[in-house]
Ligand SMILES: [Mg+2]
């Protein structure tokens with residue numbers, strides 16, 4: 794079994810761009826290469842789990858998604874550490890076209906993509922994590938039984954500030970300003986075990 798850090802993509806690793814698929818629109822967020830390197834050095838496998846409803850809506854193709862991931866990993870490999878595996882959900886329950894219109898089991902907050910990783914690597918759930926910038930990421934991580942971290946990049950900061958203001962119960966286990974802070978939190982936690 795592997796210790797895995799599951800990562801949302803848009804707003805967590807790269808700048809949130811509406812329906813991103815063109816390599817020229819990809820901007821890796823500050824501190825991300827260092828964060829990934831830190832996690833890899835600590836023995837974690839890195840797995841991206843990303844909802845890509847743009848495929849379902851016909852805005853871009855699965856080939857575009859794969860091409861972007863290859864391109865992204867080239868950049869990450871040179872600057873820090875690369876992603877071990879990318880999983881994406883190309884479906885949407887109501888806005889999908891053709892075969893992509895589907896109430897699937899992979900679209901977060903469902904856990905299908907986590908289960909694919911489980912089949913491929915085996916997941917040491919007690920020592921694995923989910924990191925994302927939306928509550929659906931946190932819900933997905935929680936549904937699968939992982940410690941889940943909300944990052945302040947993408948939509949996360951706004952969500953967190955709203956929770957602080959209203960005193961709503963936080964469903965995430967930790968809030969970190971960005972991926973580097975989240976990585977440091979994980980590494981510190983695993984050192985103390
Ligand atoms: Mg996101």
Ligand SMILES: [Zn+2]
Pocket residue numbers: 882883884897898899900
């Ligand atoms: Zn799906």
